[in-house]
Amino acid sequence: MAEENVGDKTWLTKEAHERLTKELEHLQGPGRAEIAERIDAAREEGDLKENGGYHAARDEQGQMEARIRQLEELLRNAEVGEADADDKIAGPGKLIVVEMNGRKMEFLLGSREIISEEDKVEVFSEQSPLGKAVNGAKVGDDVEYEAPNGRKITVTVKSAKAY
Numbered sequence: 001m002a003e004e005n006v007g008d009k010t011w012l013t014k015e016a017h018e019r020l021t022k023e024l025e026h027l028q029g030p031g032r033a034e035i036a037e038r039i040d041a042a043r044e045e046g047d048l049k050e051n052g053g054y055h056a057a058r059d060e061q062g063q064m065e066a067r068i069r070q071l072e073e074l075l076r077n078a079e080v081g082e083a084d085a086d087d088k089i090a091g092p093g094k095l096i097v098v099e100m101n102g103r104k105m106e107f108l109l110g111s112r113e114i115i116s117e118e119d120k121v122e123v124f125s126e127q128s129p130l131g132k133a134v135n136g137a138k139v140g141d142d143v144e145y146e147a148p149n150g151r152k153i154t155v156t157v158k159s160a161k162a163y
Contacts (some may be wrong), residue, residue, distance in 0.1 A: 011092030
């Protein structure tokens, strides 16, 4: 049995886990059946080379299968819980405010899957350079991370509140 890499874990709220599980069940069942019906119906129309409906349905099927694989992997590696109530320490599921070069920046530490489509909050994973730097930091701490261009950037953690 392979060792589990804790760094690959994705933190999810209970609500996000339930929502993603329902989405996966729908895609694997009724979703696949609907796409198969559309492909069969389009195939019956004849020449597949010039059949736009057939090609569109096949493209949609490919996107759906990719989403199924993404959800399966995400849920397999999910760590389900609630954000730590301690608003003095940055961690997954928290809305973090940092100060960088005199400007404040707010983001959610965790997976994009935690937020709903209506939320307009920026998200950084715990595996991102900034996410790794602030995860576990206390409010008031200065932490440093390396930007993609190789530059070292220092940020000050200003607040960390449960999302």
